[in-house]
Amino acid sequence: MAWARALTFVELELRRLRHDPTEVFMRAVQPILWIGVFGTVMSRVRAIPTGSVDYLTFITPGVLMQSTSFIAMAYGIMLVWERESGILKRVLTLPVSKFTITLGRSLAGAARALTQLFIILLIALPLGAKLDVSPPHLLLAVLVVFTGSMGLTALSILMAVFMKTRERFMGILQAITMPLFFASNAIYPIELMPAPLQAFSRVNPLTYIIQALRDALIYGDYADCLANLAVTAAFSFALAAAASAVLEKIIE
Amino acid sequence: MRDGVCVRVRSLVKVYAGTVRAVDGVSTEVLDGEIRAFLGPNGAGKTTLMRVLTTQLKPTAGDAWVMGYHVVLEAAKVRGVIGYVPQEFSVWNDLTGYENLLIYAKLYGVPSDERRRVIEEALEFMGLSEAANRLVRTYSGGMIRRLELAAALMVRPKVLFLDEPTIGLDPRARSLVWSRVLEYREEYGTTVVFNTHYMDEAERYAERVTVMNRGRVIAEGSPGELMKLVGEGVVLQIRVNGDAHAALNALSGLEGVVVVSSENPLKVKLADAQQGIARVLGALLARGVGVEEVVVRNPSLEDVFLKLTGMTIEEAEALGYREAAWVRRAIRRGG
Numbered sequence: 001m002a003w004a005r006a007l008t009f010v011e012l013e014l015r016r017l018r019h020d021p022t023e024v025f026m027r028a029v030q031p032i033l034w035i036g037v038f039g040t041v042m043s044r045v046r047a048i049p050t051g052s053v054d055y056l057t058f059i060t061p062g063v064l065m066q067s068t069s070f071i072a073m074a075y076g077i078m079l080v081w082e083r084e085s086g087i088l089k090r091v092l093t094l095p096v097s098k099f100t101i102t103l104g105r106s107l108a109g110a111a112r113a114l115t116q117l118f119i120i121l122l123i124a125l126p127l128g129a130k131l132d133v134s135p136p137h138l139l140l141a142v143l144v145v146f147t148g149s150m151g152l153t154a155l156s157i158l159m160a161v162f163m164k165t166r167e168r169f170m171g172i173l174q175a176i177t178m179p180l181f182f183a184s185n186a187i188y189p190i191e192l193m194p195a196p197l198q199a200f201s202r203v204n205p206l207t208y209i210i211q212a213l214r215d216a217l218i219y220g221d222y223a224d225c226l227a228n229l230a231v232t233a234a235f236s237f238a239l240a241a242a243a244s245a246v247l248e249k250i251i252e
Numbered sequence: 253m254r255d256g257v258c259v260r261v262r263s264l265v266k267v268y269a270g271t272v273r274a275v276d277g278v279s280t281e282v283l284d285g286e287i288r289a290f291l292g293p294n295g296a297g298k299t300t301l302m303r304v305l306t307t308q309l310k311p312t313a314g315d316a317w318v319m320g321y322h323v324v325l326e327a328a329k330v331r332g333v334i335g336y337v338p339q340e341f342s343v344w345n346d347l348t349g350y351e352n353l354l355i356y357a358k359l360y361g362v363p364s365d366e367r368r369r370v371i372e373e374a375l376e377f378m379g380l381s382e383a384a385n386r387l388v389r390t391y392s393g394g395m396i397r398r399l400e401l402a403a404a405l406m407v408r409p410k411v412l413f414l415d416e417p418t419i420g421l422d423p424r425a426r427s428l429v430w431s432r433v434l435e436y437r438e439e440y441g442t443t444v445v446f447n448t449h450y451m452d453e454a455e456r457y458a459e460r461v462t463v464m465n466r467g468r469v470i471a472e473g474s475p476g477e478l479m480k481l482v483g484e485g486v487v488l489q490i491r492v493n494g495d496a497h498a499a500l501n502a503l504s505g506l507e508g509v510v511v512v513s514s515e516n517p518l519k520v521k522l523a524d525a526q527q528g529i530a531r532v533l534g535a536l537l538a539r540g541v542g543v544e545e546v547v548v549r550n551p552s553l554e555d556v557f558l559k560l561t562g563m564t565i566e567e568a569e570a571l572g573y574r575e576a577a578w579v580r581r582a583i584r585r586g587g
Binding site for chain 2: 016086
């Protein structure tokens with residue numbers, strides 16, 4: 001019952017996307033630049049050692065997560081808007097638990113973010129990224145993106161609870177997303193980073209999500225993929241729990 | 253035991269940001285099936301009170317129960333029996349009307365085999381069947397309000413909380429909204445609690461009215477009982493030519509005449525309409541005060557508010573504006 005109600009928020013999101021899908025395509029512009037321009041150029045220079053795979057292949061999962069994490073983390077802006085309208089007040093007076101609401105909205109953000117997986121694969125594969133998209137690998141990738149984006153959406157909800165205005169929310173969003181991206185293994189192996197940055201990247205959830213994605217789509221390493229997915233899932237549920245604990249404060 | 257009491261509020265206090273006493277010791281009881289208005293200027297504490305009753309805010313002190321459930325200790329049970337329409341828009345404008353009700357029905361847990369019927373009935377009842385598949389952003393203000401009501405009514409709540417249900421609507425849309433609420437209430441006996449700053453709405457639709465100002469209840473009763481606070485008789489509204497002082501001097505000491513508002517146009521309360529009007533006009537003319545316009549009307553809740561607070565509801569709002577703005581900022585900051 002609680003799951004059915006949580007999934008209602010996913011349905012809400014998909015219905016909105018169906019009425020206005022432009023966002024899905026607008027969001028594709030940045031990844032096209034990263035993969036199409038940055039990826040192809042750096043691939044040619046061979047400046048970054050990426051082991052057995054070429055650079056373009058290496059950064060595709062990183063760029064994918066950059067794009068999805070941005071969508072997930074921007075989800076809170078919608079809650080800030082719903083807070084200014086009466087929607088959140090009303091939703092919080094429904095006979096639905098705070099955890100169900102938080103979980104549902106986190107899943108909704110993840111569903112929105114997941115659209116990028118398919119768009120980016122459609123961009124990267126023709127450009128020559130060597131990715132294994134056979135059903136089991138693709139399914140694993142979907143699971144990883146979905147679980148990771150759910151946690152990042154929960155983080156976004158948490159930010160919305162405390163920021164409350166669009167301006168502040170956008171400020172903190174900028175301040176968080178770029179460091180998370182650059183201090184992760186998204187566009188270079190973390191071994192290349194100075195020690196303090198390496199230490200940070202090891203507590204950065206993006207690092208685990210991207211590693212799990214590379215395991216699924218590039219290396220085919222199931223064991224490592226599941227281990228990283230487990231870390232991702234733990235992070236996501238912890239954030240969902242934290243966000244649901246304070247959710248009520250958003251309308252105070 | 254509830255003893256037929258639907259909403260019980262006891263010494264309720266809500267303080268924002270540690271200093272603003274938005275609700276300052278309110279006690280009242282709404283009976284089962286009653287239509288109750290909370291009337292007062294913006295910033296009187298009506299919305300805060302309703303948000304406590306609908307489990308959105310925890311009171312700073314005091315208690316409240318809805319259908320016998322404590323709003324803090326049994327909040328989940330309260331949520332199961334109430335319908336609530338906030339003052340602001342509470343539907344998704346990038347979905348259709350039908351989809352909005354579908355999402356709300358699923359969140360309320362309406363069984364899947366009943367959903368379609370429940371939603372279609374609600375749309376039909378609110379006169380929105382034809383617009384059901386249009387995006388809400390194409391709706392008029394009145395249609396949005398009726399859709400929000402449909403979302404609250406389709407699950408047959410025991411108590412309906414409406415915060416300024418007709419704010420910003422034109423008179424036709426207002427009366428349409430009210431006709432739907434009244435008909436629904438007639439059919440299901442739902443208790444209706446609404447906030448308003450429209451005197452005429454409280455007077456016309458509520459069975460009992462709680463008049464609030466600055467976080468406190470200043471009067472309570474049926475519109476008729478409240479009207480008696482200003483006494484029997486009529487109210488005379490006189491627009492004088494020139495100085496209102498001269499007019500006031502002329503009227504002071506006249507038997508059966510009480511000045512309720514000393515600004516131009518003057519408002520005076522007459523115990524006896526027939527003799528009073530002649531006496532007032534006679535006194536004004538004798539002092540050479542030019543009279544531009546005279547309106548005779550029955551006392552309204554407006555006069556009750558004026559009598560109790562010494563100011564009109566508009567004046568109270570202007571006075572309370574700075575404070576209200578400050579409270580809103582405090583809430584926005586999350587203080």
